Amino acid sequence: MTEFSLDLNEDQLTLGKWVHDFAANVLRPQAAEWDEREEFPYPVVEEAASIGLYGWEFMAEIMRNDPTGLSTPVALEELFWGDAGLGMAIMGTGLAVAGIAASGSQAQVIEWVPQCYGSPGAVALGAFCASGPDAGSDVNAYRTRARYDEATDEWVLNGTKAWITNGGLAAVHVVVAVVDPGLGSKGHASFVVPPGTKGLSMGQKYAKHGIRASHTAEVVLDDCRVPGRCLLGGKEKLDERLARVREGKPGNAQAAMQTFEATRPSMAAQALGIARAAYEYSLEYAKERHAFGRPIIHNQSIAFMFADIATELEATRMLVWRAAWLGKQKRIHNAEGSMAKLKAGRLAVHSTERAMQILGGYGYTREYPVERWHRDAKIYDIFEGTEQIQQLVISRAISGLRIE
Numbered sequence: 001m002t003e004f005s006l007d008l009n010e011d012q013l014t015l016g017k018w019v020h021d022f023a024a025n026v027l028r029p030q031a032a033e034w035d036e037r038e039e040f041p042y043p044v045v046e047e048a049a050s051i052g053l054y055g056w057e058f059m060a061e062i063m064r065n066d067p068t069g070l071s072t073p074v075a076l077e078e079l080f081w082g083d084a085g086l087g088m089a090i091m092g093t094g095l096a097v098a099g100i101a102a103s104g105s106q107a108q109v110i111e112w113v114p115q116c117y118g119s120p121g122a123v124a125l126g127a128f129c130a131s132g133p134d135a136g137s138d139v140n141a142y143r144t145r146a147r148y149d150e151a152t153d154e155w156v157l158n159g160t161k162a163w164i165t166n167g168g169l170a171a172v173h174v175v176v177a178v179v180d181p182g183l184g185s186k187g188h189a190s191f192v193v194p195p196g197t198k199g200l201s202m203g204q205k206y207a208k209h210g211i212r213a214s215h216t217a218e219v220v221l222d223d224c225r226v227p228g229r230c231l232l233g234g235k236e237k238l239d240e241r242l243a244r245v246r247e248g249k250p251g252n253a254q255a256a257m258q259t260f261e262a263t264r265p266s267m268a269a270q271a272l273g274i275a276r277a278a279y280e281y282s283l284e285y286a287k288e289r290h291a292f293g294r295p296i297i298h299n300q301s302i303a304f305m306f307a308d309i310a311t312e313l314e315a316t317r318m319l320v321w322r323a324a325w326l327g328k329q330k331r332i333h334n335a336e337g338s339m340a341k342l343k344a345g346r347l348a349v350h351s352t353e354r355a356m357q358i359l360g361g362y363g364y365t366r367e368y369p370v371e372r373w374h375r376d377a378k379i380y381d382i383f384e385g386t387e388q389i390q391q392l393v394i395s396r397a398i399s400g401l402r403i404e
Helices: 010-037 042-050 056-064 071-082 084-091 093-103 106-117 181-187 235-246 255-288 300-328 334-364 370-381 387-399
Strands: 126-129 145-149 154-165 172-178 188-193 200-205 216-227
Touching: 010 042, 010 071, 010 084, 010 370, 042 084, 056 071, 056 093, 056 106, 071 084, 071 255, 071 300, 084 255, 084 370, 093 106, 093 126, 093 172, 093 188, 093 255, 106 172, 126 154, 154 172, 154 188, 172 216, 181 188, 181 235, 188 216, 255 300, 255 334, 255 370, 300 334, 334 370, 334 387
Parallel strands: 126 172
Antiparallel strands: 145 154, 145 172, 154 216, 172 188, 200 216
């Protein structure tokens, strides 16, 4: 087991600076434009790919080849410090990759993960399709079905997925579907829908409050047939798991939850980046903005806001880093991941709201970035497990009881 340390190594420090420079020089100058356009920023993602920031090699380097687990939150904090909408456009494919890694075999990871990213000059996207129109946080309410056609060794998928990052634009869609409705969430499995598969289409594209440069849409599956090998983990493993569950024995974690539990420290790091951006921007503004003959930072009512947020930033970063480290050591970290996401989401909303307050009327205008950061922040209380879902996970862990 790797020792936990707060001292970043030279590679991690270099990584953080590299991503920060890209965020400062590429993302921030273009952020307002792409937020207004509400279109997927392919040129920005291509630029990220051209320097090696978007691609399976980068993800392998920071996620698989770092024994501490800290490279990922370090990189994500810096990227989302630049802009959350553009950051999500770059990192959204990572959720599909996490879904493949959580449920798939090594051969499936090798086959499908590179196809999620494409290559510089011809980038591709991946999408993880879990939630349904009426499901939200209730994984038992998923309705998309997968039926096995033994004659052709194909799975036939039918249903609609909602709130899908990169939905319909992606080359590779990873779909969580119900294979045995009688088993509730234990009767789910994950499937890869390869590029160009007939029967998959984009439904409505959502007009969102924030992270508007990131594409979010419905994914419609209408008699969508995929080869048997596209079942992540394989049919033999699925049949064994379902048999255990039917006998009342423990089964593996639900497919979507496996993915979300693995990615919660990363989501927390993203929210932390937004919170830090708002804090730093408003702090500089408070040093320069004069009222009643002096910079407003001289007022305790302003200065104490910054003291509180600075403290919260440090505390949140420690939660994020510890959850990421525990995950890398393959130790149970569901509660810690939920703590990190809960705290970071709340802090992002609070920090951006305080930044708007400090800037006053200017903070409410689109002339300054803090109103965009405020809009971007709120989603971290909602997606990949709402604030209340994180509280549920934590309360179950600390009580040992089935809190409902």
